Amino acid sequence: MNASQVFPLSEFEMRLARLQTRMSDAGLDGLLLTSEHDVRYVTGFLTRFWESPTRPWFVVVPASGNPIAAIPSIGAALMAATWVTDIRTWSAPTPEDDGISLLADTLKEVLPPHARLGLAMGHETALRMPLVDFMRLRDDLAPCEILDATKLLRETQAIKSERELEIISEICAIGGRAFDRIEEIVQVGKPLSGVYRDFQALLLSEGADWVPYVAGGAGQGGYPDVISPATDAPLRDGDILMLDTGAVRLGYFCDFDRNWSIGSASAETRSAYRLLFEATDAGFEAARPGTTASSVFRAMQSVIDKAGSSGAGGRLGHGLGMRLTEFPSLTATDETELQPGMVLTLEPGLEMAPGRMMVHEEDIVITDDGPRFLTNRAAPEIPEIGLQA
Template identity: 45%
Template sequence: MTILRNPPRRGFCADEFALRVQRMQSILRAEELDAVFVTSPSNIRYFTGFDSQFWESPTRPWFVVVPREGAIIAVIPEIGAPEMARTWVNDIRTWPAPCPEDDGVSLLADTLSAVPRRFGRVGAEMGREMALRMPVSDFLDLGTRMPEMKIVDGTPALWQARMIKTEAEIDHIRFICEVASDAYIGLPDLISIGDTERTAVKRLRADMCARGADSVPFMPAISGPGGVAQIVCGPQDRVLTQGDVLFIDTGATYDGYFCDFDRVYAVGSIDDAACRANEAVWQATELGIQAARPGATMESVWKVMATALQDAGSIGNNVGRLGHGLGMQLTEPPSFREGEETIIQPGMILTIEPGMEYAPGKMIVHEEDVVITEDGAHLLTIRAPREMPVIS
């Protein structure tokens, strides 16, 4: 029987959004920016609460301006005004989109030019793990319409704000992590030897949605004898066979927030080498959770896990990092990697994701989601069992 957990209240109160804007404005002042404007669904939703399935249409651009002081401003197509008016945003400016000859560019330029000016600099989503959701030609045109303002990369300021989650955000992510954990635990009852990777994903995805997930946009599944060669593609119609390892990663959402963690299963019995590799990766995960404490650098935690994997006989890891940030995007900064000097702080939500290739084409990866508190990392997921669950 499927046990349903009690979800947190959908949406956020006006005070929550005011807190986010206040934090952003404090950062803007420190970074000497008069405003930042955002175009991507996650950033627009972060500051306003506005969401729409219409994001699937690339026809119309959408903009939200967060000034250094004062209220935020939505500069959006007319079609979105009624729903934006249901949010906490009061200043809503529209144009009759789509209008390719001027799709909000002049209106956005006028809006940015009118914000209180001190530094003559406006930030935009130009950098790490962000993207402009507007035509590049329009973005370049925007700069010519505001000769008194310089458009610069606002990404560091945006991530500085979003990297630390509020208690309400943490509650959302905790819920979806628990939903996905419950479904992972129940998967061996839903599939058996002889089913395909694709069947496993269909049943697991349906179970997660039945338990309370809004959607499961990310679910690669890969299987292979003793391990897998990669972790980002699939599923295929490959039949699960005695001796396989089945890897499934999941990015399920609740009210705009992701979980991101994997589980590995033994299909029947697996050989001793795969068991030893699984034990090594499980232990590296434990070490990563213990090391992820406030004040540590992301690189220092990476080194703890990487050293353990190397000592266990790892011959490689094509993932390129051993975990990352998590929130309204499946992956967010920072990354557990060499050279990443970001300081871990309370309120961060991170994935602990060690993996090792123990033989050519045979890789084992584990992943858990944690929230950083004053006294260390606390699991949001239900910890994977030390030995692989068996599909029979």
């Protein structure tokens, strides 16, 4: 389903108006978008074809008027199904001139002399075109000044619309239903790699469109990290199992985890789990409009400090939406002010001993009245999966 069928025309008109207002405030005459999420935010162009690195894709947002797509001809039909009407194409791949002349001509058409052009250049961004082509474009546009538009783009996208929140709530519910079925796929002696595969199948069966991200871990009294690929090591009594999913519905992610004890949980495991549950609650209570990302971090960290641990994994949460992780980061130094419409993960972690950790994660939205859980809250005590081999 194309994103233009997911969102009404008014959604894209609102997004464009917000961007152009911020562009005017920043003194920008135009905006060049090259990344999947930025292009989709403005146009509704939803496709997994971005997995192929062969072709670049460009969208130009002028200071006034509607966006212009300069894209490979293979995408013309899909882009025509969006609200974008000015679609200019070339036959790609053509490495000697892969849309650069077309893009330059388009920009010269809509930009004034000595223009100021915005481009995402900062943290959490990537230039999705060959650097040599960008240098050629820059030289062709001279004396146009190309400036960093990262702040403008991320602050606009951080505030989710009601329809975006509905979709994120839906994928969170899908993830929750898959987690509720965990005992269907977990048993002592089963390789962790098999659990990963079967968990992805559960997510798809519950309604996820695709599952770009599954992580987790398992180990006696804790797991060593939360990013390693699953091994064929079998689950054992005494393991703590954690699964973390970034499943997608209509182009939007959920990102939360759940922990279980394989067999009876030890007192240490129960205590660590309750501490992280309490830390999540503290972060939730702190996450109110007008406070900062760092304040939410400190609220969770203060609970973790009770265990004499510095935590695990660095930041204790992040933004969420079209990307698995978005601006802002819940760290001690991120002074981003929280606003209604922001979606965040709360992700406190605890190092229980060298090589053993536990992490808990929930998804929330900031509203005018305070935070609201988008995930069904995990159980306050660690669930036990007591199956026998």
